[in-house]
Amino acid sequence: MKLLVGTDIIEIDRVKAAIEKSKSGRFLERVFTEDEINYCESRNTARYESYAARFAGKEAVSKAFGTGICSKAALNEIEILNDSLGKPFVALYGGTRKYFNEIGAPEISISLSHCKEYAVAYVSILVEKGSLK
Numbered sequence: 001m002k003l004l005v006g007t008d009i010i011e012i013d014r015v016k017a018a019i020e021k022s023k024s025g026r027f028l029e030r031v032f033t034e035d036e037i038n039y040c041e042s043r044n045t046a047r048y049e050s051y052a053a054r055f056a057g058k059e060a061v062s063k064a065f066g067t068g069i070c071s072k073a074a075l076n077e078i079e080i081l082n083d084s085l086g087k088p089f090v091a092l093y094g095g096t097r098k099y100f101n102e103i104g105a106p107e108i109s110i111s112l113s114h115c116k117e118y119a120v121a122y123v124s125i126l127v128e129k130g131s132l133k
Contacts, residue, residue: 006063
């Protein structure tokens with residue numbers, strides 16, 4: 001077995017500025033899924049913290065993959081939602097899901113946190129030894 005890990009930290013104000021600069025909503029559509037947008041917008045005054053934490057989570061997943069953001073780990077193909085208890089989980093789609101299946105990983109564990117200025121994410125993926133390309 002091999003443990004893949006990824007972490008990311010981001011300034012919440014950077015994400016807020018990107019969202020506000022993109023008046024057409026193009027930034028949100030390129031980066032986040034519809035369900036992520038609905039969740040973050042429901043957070044009212046904490047929406048930017050929620051967006052930033054999910055952005056950090058997407059980056060952390062790509063770092064755990066060892067690929068960075070690319071066709072094997074596309075931002076809009078990595079979805080971070082919460083279960084009924086509020087615990088975040090990762091869903092993958094398209095080429096990102098295909099790559100995840102290729103490396104033989106059964107699941108992704110993720111932890112998100114934020115404070116007034118920063119959001120951080122930590123991801124771990126357990127894979128069978130020798131299954132990485």
